[in-house]
Amino acid sequence: MAAVQFAGSPQSEPALEVPREPPPEQSNGFRCLSARLCALRPEDNNSARTEIHLLFDQLISENYSECGGVAPEAVSTLLVQACRLVPLNQNHLVSKVSQLIHHLLNRLQVIVCI
Template structure:
């Protein structure tokens, strides 16, 4: 499911509802970063790129573990939002999103379907 949703958002799929906040039982760090990422809008300004860098770095450095309560749907929604806000002409940010995808899917052992 994650593959299809991420690909759709990158290719300009239909607009989606604003992401819902993840459940309270998940870590406070994840909820805080979730809110920061969801507050961002696609923008190629220097300030926006800096904020995206910071949020992605923090998401990558979070201590995720299998069974930590993150639902695959929440991770998928987070990754879709990351793909939406990263300008495709910013190779370093695109690389960071790829790193985040790899990190989350491997660390949490989430299934991929397409």
């Protein structure tokens, strides 16, 4: 556990121990982010666009090399929902969802059947 001492506290007092949570499993991170994305509904306002943008960034930055296995169906569901949420007139989000698709398909080696 890490010890934290506050500025101005006397040196003779013991440092406070701040518990740290263990890092979540990567597949749980994916599931959590996927659930948040799937809970969103298509809206064309700044708040919704910001939330979508942040979720895409988090999904792209996940470390999938340590992932305990994400089901291809879960990836497909996430990507379908991501595409539904992005208004086509929002070029930056269209670019971001394209980046997410490329990233997930390459990292997780998911095969898409059309």
